[in-house]
Amino acid sequence: MDWDKLRIFHAVADAGSLTHAGETLHLSQSAVSRQIRALEESLNTILFHRHARGLILTEQGELLFDATRSMTKRLDAASARIRDSEEEVFGELRVTTTIGFGSLWLAPRLSKLYDEYPELNIDLMLDERVLDLPMREADVAIRMKEPSQADLVRKKLMSVRMQLFANPDYLEKRGTPEDVEDLRNHRLICQNTKSEQVSAGATLVRELLSYDLPNLLTVNNYFGCLQAVHHGLGIGVLPDYVSIDDTRLVRVLPEVESNEVPVFLAYPEELRHSKRISAFRDFVVSEINLQRKKAQAL
Incomplete structure (x- = not known):
């Protein structure tokens, strides 16, 4: 199956529009349309229902979109690992945690992390919902229980009451x-x-x-x-x-x-050697140790 056609299909399915997908891909609407028709012909199926307001995926289109979404996330993970320098920490790091911990504990401390790694960009996703790390909905998570998902590196950080x-x-x-x-x-x-x-x-x-x-x-x-x-x-x-x-x-x-509520840090096994992950993990552990010392002094 032609990956270029799949890439264009994914952009169209994500945007819901040939025009918007073309703008993202820097292709004309007619070029995008030809690629989608060619993909449908090669698969002998219809991938989109077309109507005046845009495009809607058919059942077969939904199946293919699930596959291209997984492939895209895997490629993003591979790209992130390749971009990670052996000496430098830079690029985007998507961190998910609960609203309470993220807003009350983590966010107020991030200035220290930025001071040390000014080229690191944090995408802080505060959500009570547990995001799927192996599927790359986030790069690293801090959660109030031990994650049950497979293929994760886990580290207990502390306990909360x-x-x-x-x-x-x-x-x-x-x-x-x-x-x-x-x-x-x-x-x-x-x-x-x-x-x-x-x-x-x-x-x-x-x-x-x-x-x-x-x-x-x-x-x-x-x-x-x-x-x-x-x-x-x-x-x-x-x-x-x-x-x-x-x-x-x-x-x-x-x-x-x-x-007692255990607090865990977790990230995908495939990111074990990521410099961004290591920098964030070490920063969080250091801040927790400082807080412990402060609590003992009170």
């Missing part, structure tokens, strides 16, 4: 609860138990809600919960790592916390 925190001004105004029953006199800020989150966090919230707390603010990520706590809206369920760097937080009810 969800705990209760409040703004000191809020506690001065509303008082500090002495036991869980006292939370009825406060607003609890937490993730909705139906939102995507680690099970340990959801379990802790369910336990707290069993006390029939009358006032509640739910947010679908920890970044929003933290902002609400900072603005004195109540007492929040937050990951423990936020309190090490944030002096505006006071821990409430120290005996109340979730089970």
Whole structure:
């Protein structure tokens, strides 16, 4: 099968338009159309339904698009490995992690990584959904559980617990609860138990809600919960790592916390020797070690 025709087919399927695909490929619309017709003839099938608003893949087209998408991702991976210099770190690195960890822990530290590797470009994808690393939806992931996908290099980074925190001004105004029953006199800020989150966090919230707390603010990520706590809206369920760097937080009810949540870094086996991956991994490990030392000094 002619790879050039497949490349053009993939661009058309991705764009949904002969014109837009031609602009991407720097080909005329008629040239793109001829290549698609030739591919359809060689396969003896119709790959697109044509209508006034654009192109829609047929069932056979969907099958071929799945194959070309996988091939493209594999080629991207190979290209990235080839471009990786033995001495330099540069190019794009697609990092995926949860909204909470990415916005509260990772993003504030990235300036240090850029200072060391100014030619590195980070594409930070914050999503509770677990992206498929072997299929190259991302290059490296930091997740709140051990990844189950095959062909991955895994490294445990640390453990996290969800705990209760409040703004000191809020506690001065509303008082500090002495036991869980006292939370009825406060607003609890937490993730909705139906939102995507680690099970340990959801379990802790369910336990707290069993006390029939009358006032509640739910947010679908920890970044929003933290902002609400900072603005004195109540007492929040937050990951423990936020309190090490944030002096505006006071821990409430120290005996109340979730089970331990393991944090793993993972990347595809084929990127084991990538200089970009190594630089990012070493940076994250170094930052975690610095945070541990800071926590021990508190």
